[in-house]
Amino acid sequence: MTAPIDSPLAAAGDLDAFRRALRGWLPKAIPHDWQERIRQGGEPAYVDVQREWYRALADAGLATAHWPSAWGGADLSLDAQIVFYSELARADAPMAVMYVVALYHMPATMFAYGTPQQRDRYLEGVRTGGVVWCQGFSEPGSGSDLASLKTRAERRGDKYIVNGQKIWSSGGQNSDFCLLLARTDSSSARKQDGISYFICDLRTPGITVRPISQPTTESEFNEIFFDDVEIPAENLIGAEGQGWQIAQTTLTTERGLLIFECVERLAQAYIRDAAAGQDTWLADPIVAHEFATFYPRIRGIQAMVAQLLSELRDDPHGGGVMATYVKLYWGPLLQDYTLFLTRAQGLAAQVFVEPQRCAGHNSGDAFVDFMWSYGWTIAGGSNEVMRNIISERFLGLPKG
Amino acid sequence: MDETIDLGALRDSIRDVLNAECPRELIVKHAQHNDGMDRELWSKAVELGWTMLTIPEDHGGLGLGIEALAVLHEELGRAAAPLPFLSSLLAAKAISDSADAAICEAWLPRLAAGAVASLSLPMPLGSTKLSVNCVGDSLVLTGAVLNLLDGADAEILVLLAKDEHGELVRVVLDVTADGIQPARTTLWDRGRSLANLGLDGLHIPAERAWPATGAQETALANHAAIALAADSVGGQAAVLDMTIDYLKTRQQFGRPIGSFQALKHRVADHRTRFEGDIWLLRSAVSAVAGDMDHRATEASAAKALATANYVGLGRDAIQLHGGIGFTAEYPIHVFVKRALLNEQLLGNQAAHLTRAVSRIVEGAA
Numbered sequence: 001m002t003a004p005i006d007s008p009l010a011a012a013g014d015l016d017a018f019r020r021a022l023r024g025w026l027p028k029a030i031p032h033d034w035q036e037r038i039r040q041g042g043e044p045a046y047v048d049v050q051r052e053w054y055r056a057l058a059d060a061g062l063a064t065a066h067w068p069s070a071w072g073g074a075d076l077s078l079d080a081q082i083v084f085y086s087e088l089a090r091a092d093a094p095m096a097v098m099y100v101v102a103l104y105h106m107p108a109t110m111f112a113y114g115t116p117q118q119r120d121r122y123l124e125g126v127r128t129g130g131v132v133w134c135q136g137f138s139e140p141g142s143g144s145d146l147a148s149l150k151t152r153a154e155r156r157g158d159k160y161i162v163n164g165q166k167i168w169s170s171g172g173q174n175s176d177f178c179l180l181l182a183r184t185d186s187s188s189a190r191k192q193d194g195i196s197y198f199i200c201d202l203r204t205p206g207i208t209v210r211p212i213s214q215p216t217t218e219s220e221f222n223e224i225f226f227d228d229v230e231i232p233a234e235n236l237i238g239a240e241g242q243g244w245q246i247a248q249t250t251l252t253t254e255r256g257l258l259i260f261e262c263v264e265r266l267a268q269a270y271i272r273d274a275a276a277g278q279d280t281w282l283a284d285p286i287v288a289h290e291f292a293t294f295y296p297r298i299r300g301i302q303a304m305v306a307q308l309l310s311e312l313r314d315d316p317h318g319g320g321v322m323a324t325y326v327k328l329y330w331g332p333l334l335q336d337y338t339l340f341l342t343r344a345q346g347l348a349a350q351v352f353v354e355p356q357r358c359a360g361h362n363s364g365d366a367f368v369d370f371m372w373s374y375g376w377t378i379a380g381g382s383n384e385v386m387r388n389i390i391s392e393r394f395l396g397l398p399k400g
Numbered sequence: 401m402d403e404t405i406d407l408g409a410l411r412d413s414i415r416d417v418l419n420a421e422c423p424r425e426l427i428v429k430h431a432q433h434n435d436g437m438d439r440e441l442w443s444k445a446v447e448l449g450w451t452m453l454t455i456p457e458d459h460g461g462l463g464l465g466i467e468a469l470a471v472l473h474e475e476l477g478r479a480a481a482p483l484p485f486l487s488s489l490l491a492a493k494a495i496s497d498s499a500d501a502a503i504c505e506a507w508l509p510r511l512a513a514g515a516v517a518s519l520s521l522p523m524p525l526g527s528t529k530l531s532v533n534c535v536g537d538s539l540v541l542t543g544a545v546l547n548l549l550d551g552a553d554a555e556i557l558v559l560l561a562k563d564e565h566g567e568l569v570r571v572v573l574d575v576t577a578d579g580i581q582p583a584r585t586t587l588w589d590r591g592r593s594l595a596n597l598g599l600d601g602l603h604i605p606a607e608r609a610w611p612a613t614g615a616q617e618t619a620l621a622n623h624a625a626i627a628l629a630a631d632s633v634g635g636q637a638a639v640l641d642m643t644i645d646y647l648k649t650r651q652q653f654g655r656p657i658g659s660f661q662a663l664k665h666r667v668a669d670h671r672t673r674f675e676g677d678i679w680l681l682r683s684a685v686s687a688v689a690g691d692m693d694h695r696a697t698e699a700s701a702a703k704a705l706a707t708a709n710y711v712g713l714g715r716d717a718i719q720l721h722g723g724i725g726f727t728a729e730y731p732i733h734v735f736v737k738r739a740l741l742n743e744q745l746l747g748n749q750a751a752h753l754t755r756a757v758s759r760i761v762e763g764a765a
């Protein structure tokens with residue numbers, strides 16, 4: 001793909017030039033007053049801002065620049081992606097949260113296991129059509145023990161008939177498609193072996209998407225009900241029974257850059273918070289001491305993420321061990337820090353404010369940020385699951 | 401500095417020697433029967449050239465930089481070796497930073513050849529109760545010098561003093577020739593000791609002094625912070641290994657105690673925090689090596705983080721071992737004592753946190 005002439009991507013060959021180009025481009029491209037619009041307009045305004053922002057990124061070729069050029073991307077190097085994300089953080093751009101599955105999880109799954117027809121259709125849909133995807137893995141009875149999932153898909157002719165329920169699907173209410181795990185064989189000896197992986201069009205009859213309210217007053221995740229839903233057999237990814245293996249690819253796709261962006265935003269928030277609290281809570285020496293204890297931890301996670309990225313530079317499929325340490329370091333740090341800030345700010349932080357969606361995890365509203373930190377400590381492998389993996393797989397401690 | 405040194409090979413060679421010459425039984429025995437350095441072990445280290453490591457080549461050293469220093473201290477920490485490298489190499493740096501050719505020539509070759517040295521630590525910056533006055537061709541030193549690390553075992557002392565104009569100077573003393581003897585303070589960490597020295601009009605030649613600039617003292621503090629962070633990283637690696645091995649082998653209720661989640665999850669957390677210590681240390685080493693603007697904040701952040709986590713791991717490691725962890729024969733306590741000392745040496749948590757956030761928080765040091 002060739003970059004549009006006025007896109008920063010045209011300069012991506014030279015990191016300094018790319019950075020300069022982004023600094024010129026971002027202020028014009030970021031949706032105007034996006035924070036205020038979302039605060040006032042709630043969910044519809046959030047969706048508008050996401051679409052507008054995605055369009056700007058896509059028009060400049062930046063949304064999918066990290067994809068291989070064979071699939072419409074720009075083969076953007078990891079180092080250029082790092083520049084890109086640090087500039088997004090610096091410019092306080094909205095995070096393209098509505099598109100994360102479409103830009104990372106779906107394509108990674110397609111690159112590895114999709115048929116040429118699937119790739120052409122679904123990658124192009126995202127790249128030029130801004131199609132939105134979500135992930136339908138978890139179920140009411142199957143969270144950490146995902147492989148126990150019960151949603152059934154029965155083969156009937158050239159279709160599968162799906163019945164069951166998914167839960168916690170982020171962005172499901174705004175999505176066009178869903179990455180779906182369902183059981184095609186309930187008699188397999190290993191529960192993992194009976195699972196298959198599907199592309200599911202959420203407009204298919206029999207599907208009901210129901211948002212779940214969250215403590216922040218938002219409804220970012222959803223239940224998805226399947227009642228005799230027909231999925232064409234051509235929407236199976238990989239082979240029947242291969243779903244568990246494919247899901248590992250989906251889940252480990254993006255282990256560097258998204259967390260890099262979050263960590264950069266926290267590091268910037270820390271500096272901003274110091275300035276903001278200077279005449280109030282930070283003037284208290286006891287609070288100031290606690291504030292200072294976060295600095296080495298933030299530098300620690302930044303150094304770990306830098307190491308993770310350098311491992312990924314050497315091997316794009318590597319970094320698994322480091323990514324696990326990074327996740328278990330990051331979630332609790334974010335939670336500790338946002339809780340600290342909530343308490344340090346006293347009653348001021350207790351005052352209700354409309355959450356500012358897609359501002360990342362350091363929106364500046366400490367209370368909301370603290371609530372959202374559970375996204376990192378529960379989702380995508382809870383802290384406890386990470387501790388099991390580290391102690392059993394990495395340190396060799398016996399299973400319980 | 402020789403950029404071609406293979407740090408991995410350096411690390412392996414130091415580790416092999418310490419595994420053989422400074423095993424856990426030795427540090428346990430040392431903690432029960434000795435106080436301060438192990439002279440026999442020191443002679444071996446000197447023979448192997450470790451005291452030459454960071455001393456400039458012109459003065460009998462190898463001229464290696466902070467990267468090599470960090471490797472050495474990490475391995476010394478892993479062994480909890482009772483050796484006065486922290487004080488001696490720091491004193492050597494104070495002397496070589498004087499940029500005074502005659503002073504370097506007079507003292508550095510002795511240090512390279514294995515003379516133990518101590519110094520007034522560079523943090524808090526410029527604090528000294530020693531005064532120095534010019535009398536004819538000599539300098540006269542009067543006052544108290546407190547908490548000289550390994551000072552009672554040292555032949556050479558590099559002290560900080562204030563002259564009649566209130567300017568800071570460093571002076572170098574020869575314990576034997578100057579007829580002084582710092583008095584030992586025994587510590588819980590028996591691999592190290594402190595010492596106090598009272599001087600009442602000691603005369604020394606004027607050419608043994610040089611101005612102690614803020615930049616030099618800051619550079620010393622950065623090196624010391626890196627050395628202590630590295631020692632704490634090495635120490636944690638050892639404590640983690642010991643603890644994980646124990647959890648795999650100790651059986652209770654018919655199974656290895658490491659299969660209990662309540663225990664293994666704590667180990668996973670310690671191991672995860674340790675990862676942050678390692679990479680922040682590496683980042684601080686490059687910041688200091690590259691003379692980067694944030695070198696002081698980074699070195700202090702690394703020191704604060706690694707020493708605090710070393711204490712956190714160490715205290716829990718005793719608990720995870722049960723009764724055996726609370727015996728003098730089992731080496732864990734040696735590491736825990738070192739961890740607690742590391743946190744206090746060269747400025748405590750509060751001092752280093754203050755220094756670490758100084759670029760962000762107005763009013764911090």
Ligand SMILES: Cc1cc2nc3c(=O)[nH]c(=O)nc-3n(C[C@H](O)[C@H](O)[C@H](O)COP(=O)(O)OP(=O)(O)OC[C@H]3O[C@@H](n4cnc5c(N)ncnc54)[C@H](O)[C@@H]3O)c2cc1C
Pocket residue numbers: 134135136137138140142143144145167168169170171221374375378379380381382383384385388661
């Ligand atoms: C904000 C958010 C967004 C999400 N988005 C999505 C999404 O888009 N798509 C999707 O499919 N899923 C999503 N999830 C679901 C997420 O992956 C699950 O919540 C997660 O896997 C945990 O499952 P669970 O909620 O059923 O908790 P459970 O597995 O029931 O866990 C409950 C508690 O038990 C602990 N526990 C469980 N097993 C063990 C064990 N073996 N050892 C020790 N402790 C254990 C857990 O750590 C937790 O503390 C999201 C979750 C959140 C919070």
